[in-house]
Amino acid sequence: MQTEVRRKDLVYPDLSYKIVGILFDVYNELGFGYSESHYQKAIAISLRENNIKFKEQVYLPIQFKNEIIGKYFLDYLIEDKVILEIKKEAKFSKKNIDQVNNYLKSFNKKLAILANFDKSGIKFKRLVYLN
Numbered sequence: 001m002q003t004e005v006r007r008k009d010l011v012y013p014d015l016s017y018k019i020v021g022i023l024f025d026v027y028n029e030l031g032f033g034y035s036e037s038h039y040q041k042a043i044a045i046s047l048r049e050n051n052i053k054f055k056e057q058v059y060l061p062i063q064f065k066n067e068i069i070g071k072y073f074l075d076y077l078i079e080d081k082v083i084l085e086i087k088k089e090a091k092f093s094k095k096n097i098d099q100v101n102n103y104l105k106s107f108n109k110k111l112a113i114l115a116n117f118d119k120s121g122i123k124f125k126r127l128v129y130l131n
Helices: 013-030 034-049 094-107
Strands: 052-066 066-076 080-086 111-118 119-128
Touching: 013 034, 013 080, 013 119, 034 052, 034 066, 034 080, 034 111, 052 094, 066 094, 066 111, 080 094, 094 111
Parallel strands: 080 111
Antiparallel strands: 052 066, 066 080, 111 119
């Protein structure tokens, strides 16, 4: 008999487990060495195959005093709940973590997954924003 052990304090645990599983599946099939855009296309295929709703390259203008001063483009917004940002780097840089935290705040979302595809495998961080 297999018992299911999942933390009860996680934000969107079932959805995030599915997303992370997809990331591992993509890496296991493709391996290392592809461009970020190739991984993005493979993730989109897997999300569709798993009937998970998502939007790609979601635009958000950055405003100050009602004027647009910049813009963000999320890699993915999944089920209108989880931000998924992918990178092709060996480490989680402060710059990338700050970027994703800004996405969470700007989009008023609770959870983001930052994933790095590197030669040693897929690594991910869950970032939580509680306003």
